[in-house]
Amino acid sequence: MTEGTPEHAAREVLESLLADLDQRRIDGTQTPLEEALLHLLRFTGFPRAFLTKARRLADLARKLQDGQADAESVRPRLLEGLAKLLADWPEVAGGAQVEPSIPSPPPMPEPSRAGDLESAFPVHDLTRIFLQGQVDRIQEFEVLCLEREKGVREATGRLLGLLHNLKGEYGVLDMRDWNALIHGLESSLQSESVTTDELLQVADLLGRQVSSLASGQSLAVPPEMIRRFLSEDPPGMAPSSPASFKSSPSPPSSTGTPVASPVPPVPAPTPAPAAPGSGSRSGSNGPASGSMAPWLQDPSFLVDFQNESLEHIRSIEIALLRLETTPDAEDALHSAFRAFHTIKGLAAFLKLHGIRKVAHAAESVLDMVRRRELELQSAHVDVLLVATDALRTAVTRIDAGNPSATTGGREHLVSEEAMHRLLHPETIDTRPAESSLPEMESPLGKILVSEGVATVEQVNEALSLQSHGDDRPLGEILVHDLHLKASDVGQALGQQARARQDGGSAMRDPESTFEGLAPVLEKKEGARDPGGAGVASPTGASTVEDSIRVPVDRLDQLIDAIGESVIAQSTVFADPRVASVQDLSLEKKMAQASMMLRHIQELSMSLRMVAIRQTFQKMSRLVRDLSRKQGKLVDLELEGETTELDKTVVENIGDPLVHMVRNSVDHGLEGPEERRSSGKSERGRVVLRAFHKAGSVHVEIEDDGRGLHRDRILAKAVAAGIVKPGQDLSDADVWRLIFHPGLSTAEKVTDISGRGVGMDVVKRNIESLRGSIDIRSVPGRGTCFTIRLPLTLAIIGGMVVRVGRERYIVPTLSVHTSLMPVADQISTVAGRGELLNLRGELLPLVRLHDLFGVSRSSSLQESVVMVVEDSMGRRTGLVVDEILDQQQVVVKTLGAGVDAAAMTGAAIMNDGTVSLILDVAGLVRLAREE
Amino acid sequence: MDATTTVGNATENAVGQRLAGKYLTFRLAAEEYGLEILKVQEIIQLQSITRVPRTPSYVRGVINLRGKVIPVVDLRSKFNIEPTEDTEKTCIIVVQIRTGETLLVTGILIDEVREVLDIQAENIEDAPTFGASVETEFILGMGKVNGQVKILLDIDRVLTDSEASSLRAATIG
Structure with a gap:
């Protein structure tokens, strides 16, 4: 084995991985081991037995990685196997080659080269995305073929799944002969009438096609392949005549379609009316049924x-x-x-x-x-x-645990009526529910009427026949039942097709008076909506994002590791020997290094940030359903969907948002009648808005409904005993009452006042994200809820305080004020509790020393009192010795098994030690209980 | 195993067979203990431990293990052995134990690490019974190596059973 050969490199990688494994640097979530082992399979010249071993080890490595197996039972087996593998490393004369032996090697585009390819050839977006996936697909394909040969049970199933996806992808790209080839292969595989060699041949072929596509050329499927695999039943989607399989200079969409259309070529418009039963066209290409595989x-x-x-x-x-x-x-x-x-x-x-x-x-x-x-x-x-x-x-x-229970299901998922409508979409009554305007939705009908071929009555009669179960196309009905001239209808159909080809749906055409009025209006309404429901906003336009999916825990590990290296670096720099260095050039280098590291840390934090778009878009659906159900006309506007938040925040803000949007539509907005009579536009408006402000993210839910009713809320609060009668409350105080559990769970209140079901839950959820919520409301004009959220949960601003000789971190967000008390501010109650008089308000004092079992070292006057406020608005003074610092800290969970009631987590300080982050609410609760 | 062996031998061997393998041995006060090697993640030097208030006394606190915060249990305190000053031989063995679905990484503070021993089946005996005065629930068995006895610890039991629940109870009560 010569140094520098790929074989040697592979061996070296494995050796270092073995060492890693041995020293437990590899754990359940990060192992390049599987990859390295699978890499071996690409060498030729190695004895089969050796490759089999490598393959088996790769399986083990994957198990370790997937956490499928107990890491502790797998690790030793893996260690042993790997050591043996390295010991048995075969001597291959002249070194092993990387190329696979069977047919000629397709030069597969490596992912790293994708950039080059892209710049060299203006490859179409969709094709490019397709190609990116392909390299991995084909690799997986090969691996699965080998697994199948070895008799691995799931291999065939996974292979079938993979082929099916491949088939679909080629179908989407409209490469029908490839689609058909894969379909044939799929069938052969199902009937177990295909050899591994044949499978691999196809894999190579696909590899060649992929690299060819990358350079803008589509290959033809070789005739012998067609003969081999297309004798099996052809797929529903492929042309049935074998002759058409030979076609293939059909270029990929990259070269075929204008750049404007981000999709593969669309089948040419069909001028003829739909053939009956066309709904089942792309039909049943599922595997033959039988007993469960x-x-x-x-x-x-x-x-x-x-x-x-x-x-x-x-x-x-x-x-x-x-x-x-x-x-x-x-x-x-x-x-x-x-x-x-x-x-x-x-x-x-x-x-x-x-x-x-x-x-x-x-x-x-x-x-x-x-x-x-x-x-x-x-x-x-x-x-x-x-x-x-x-x-x-x-x-x-x-139920994944019980697949047989679910696979047998032939139950109806949707009602028969819905199914019928799905199967016969042309029969659906398309008149908008809100509007009573008689509408003719059939464009064919419109053309016929406009051409004077048919009367409105005739078209309507045909349409009503259709809606009563006649599933013939409109044209057919008109000709057969209503005795229109077939040639006229044919002409109209041709016109219809031309109109479409002109680029366009007549919607863009102001002359087209026969186009439905409602959709035009709808479009106008929609146009006010910047990116809302995705209307033609540049960002909303693309539903396919260019991204890599990474497991979150791996990401977190990376972020942790980077955070750790920042700390490691600062401990180095803080070391007196380094700090005393007086060398300008060295200092420059150090500054450079530390700047880079900070930059990396910022980047890593941004990895967890995701746009709030998805959460917002869920609301579009919600509002749509709610407004239909309630007969209200509601426009939902989305603003700032691209605002980014920590993934955890985005995930957890969904439920509260759903709740509040629901409240806005259910209770906040009035029905069309009521709106009209109060001089508002019929259509209610709900705005969901996200934006950055003062270092945090604000999410607002605003409606132009009736607003909160101060008197009714107050009355209910008094009745519930939350507020004393006659108590003078500001508007803000009254609005805040709806978050009170005693009020918001009372069903009746919500019917009258409009808001409040579960608002206490909403508030708690938001607070658990370290956020806060505010309300603005003007009677008759609407309500606006503002949620303030931290950018990330991973970092908080904290005040480092000293208690005795220990340091703790108090989240800055929960600190109201801090002060050094003077003697006459403090009073004692019954010789036990201490109270602080803060501008007339008496706050209980909690000495952290006592709570934490630290001996008091200073008198109250020498201490600092931090006034904190809990979610109920109650204030408490925490007594600490001094405030040392204020800094941003990365929040870590306390190790599993340590469950301390008064701590939310821990942070690693610049010197590498751990400081605990206080849970203020828990602390106050604890102190009150004692 | 020979089917004709006596019943007593059979059970003894069964224990040995089950427990035979590699153990990391360490010293705590005068006794030597063994930890199944597969539970051991690493051994680290004593470092500054942050006390966590309102946890049982045997929880020394938490440390920073390469960016992860893990608890450290003082095994002396856990076993009710009188405390001693930390020495330069005092160190922390980081163990991985599984409780249900979650992997618990915990440090245990011990007096001194000894060696890794391969203990054969025939040298392992069941935990002796001392009566009520000595708790043997944490003991897997006793290993005899070169005339010395190593107490083979059931570290999962040591750290989870009473531990987790008492940790929580202590912080709440």
Whole structure:
């Protein structure tokens, strides 16, 4: 083995990993070991037995990484195996080669080279995203083939899943012959009539295609492959004639479509009316049914399916809502279509037929829209959302622990009526629910009327036939039942197709008087909304983000490690020997190093920051549903969706927001009648807004409803005994009453006053995020809730205080004031409790010394009192010896097993020692109990 | 194992078989203890420990282990051995124990680390019973090496059973 060869390098990597493993530097969450071992499989010339061993070890390493197995049982086995592997390292004459032996090596684009590729060839976005995933896919494909050969039980199942996804991706890129090839392979694999060599051949072929696509060329599927795999039943989506498989200079979308369209080529508009039953077109390509395959027993499969599907469902919702306001948003259309398609495929694969059926039906609707056979209306979106909800429910209900219980399910996920509407979207009554204007939604009908071919009555009659279950296309009904001339209808259809080709939905055309009035209005309303519901905002336009998904714990480890190195560096710099150095050039270098490190730390903190967009977008759906249910007209405006917050904050702010938005729509906003009579616009307005202010993030929920009713809240508060009758309260004090548990749980109050159900819970949730909430309200004009949140939970501002010889950190946020008391400010009650007179207010004093079992070293007059306020607004004075410093600290959890009531966590100080962060509320509670 | 061995031997060997393996041994007061090597994450020098108020006396406090805050249990105090001054041999063994789903990383403060021993099955005996006066629930068994007895600790029991619950109880009460 020569130095410098890839083989040598691989060995070195393994050796150092062995050392790491031995010294427990590798734990359950970070092991490049699997990767390193799998890397070995790419060498040729190694004996098969050796590779098998490496493969087995990689499995073990993955188990360790996934935490599937008890780390302590795996680690020694791994150690031993690795040591043996290195000891048995085979001597390969001339060194092993990296290239795989079977067919010629496709030059696969390495991820690191993606940048080069990108700059060299203006590769289309979608294709690029596709390509990025491909390199990994193909690698995984190869690995799985080898696993399958070895008889690993789940390999076949995972392979099938992977192929199915691949097939879908090629389908999306409209490379039908590839799509068909993979489908054929899938079928062969299912019937176990394919060899590993053949699988690997396809893998190589795919690799070549990927590198070719990267340079803008699409390869043709070799004829022998077509012969081999296409004798199996062809997929529903591929052309049925084998002749068409030979086609293939079909270039990738990168070269085929204008840059303006971020999607693969759309099938040409179909002028002909939809053929009956076209809904099932992209039909049933699920595997043949039969008894449950063994890999389905693997619960991790279902969990993966759940996670993946839920993600797709989320993106579907976003896309659908966007489509509702912007029906010509093709990227949203495609994204929803793809998502349904993927769910369908996965569900079929897992034999979850109920889910498959619904997803399939929904997909078909979108497919019709895609092919311009159906104009998407609000009502269609409604039905699709129903389907989406049903999917979510079904997916969530899957019990991974008991797959057989779920896979058998053929129950109906949606009502028959909804299913019917899904399958026959053209029958949906698309008249907007709010408006009683008679609407003709069929564009064909409009054209016919405008051309004088048909009368409004005729079209309406045809439409009503359709809505009563006649699933023939409109044109057909008009010709057959209403005796219009087929040629006229044909002409109108041609016109319809042309109008579309002109770029456009007639919505952009002001001349088009026959276009639905409501959608135009809707669009106008929507246009006021900057990025709201994603209307054509530059950021909202792309639903595919260029990102890498990393497990959160790995991220946290990185952040921890960087934080740690900052501390390590400052301990070095604080060392007297270093501090005494008087050398300008060295100092410069040190400053440089420390600047870089700080920069890295800032970057690392930003990794946890995510935009609040997703949380906001969930609200669009909520508002839509609520307003429909209540017959209110509500516009939701989203502002500042790109504002970033710590991931934990974003995740936890969702529930309180849902609650408050719901309150705003339910109780805050009036119905259209009431609004009109009070001189407001019929449409209520709810604004969700996020912005930065003074180092924290503010989230506001503002409505222009009736506002809070001061007298009623007060009356209820008095009745509940929270406020004394006649007590003089400011407006702000009154508004704050709705957060009082005694008031907000009283159901009746909410009916009258409008607000309050569970507002105490909202407040608690927000406080647990170290945030606060304020209310502004003007009767008759609306209410605005302002939530103030810290940018991140990981860092807090803290005051370092001394208690005896110990240091503690008091979160700055909970400190009201701090002062050095003078003698006449302090009084004693019954010889026990001490009170501080702070400008007339008497506050109980808590000596931390006593609470923490530290001997008192100074008198009260020499101490500092920090006045803190708990969530109930009660103030308490904490007595400490002195305030040492004020600084930002990184919050760490106290080690598991230490559960100290008065501490929220710990922070590592500049000298590397640990200081505890006080939980002020807990502390005060503790002191009161004693 | 020979099927004809006596019942007594069989049980004894079963204990030995189960417990045979590598142990990290350490000294606490006059006794030597053994810790299953697989539970040991690392051994670190004594460093400044931050006391956590209102926790039981055997919790020395918390330390910074490369950016992670972990608790340190004083084993002397835990075993009711009279306290002593820390020496330069005093050190912290960081152990990983599993409680349910979570991995608990805890430091234990001991007088001196000795060595890693491979203790054979035949040299391991069941924990003796001393009557009510000595608690043996923390003891896995007794290892005999070169005529010396090593007390093989069930560190999971030491740190979890009574520990976790008492930690919490102490802070609340």
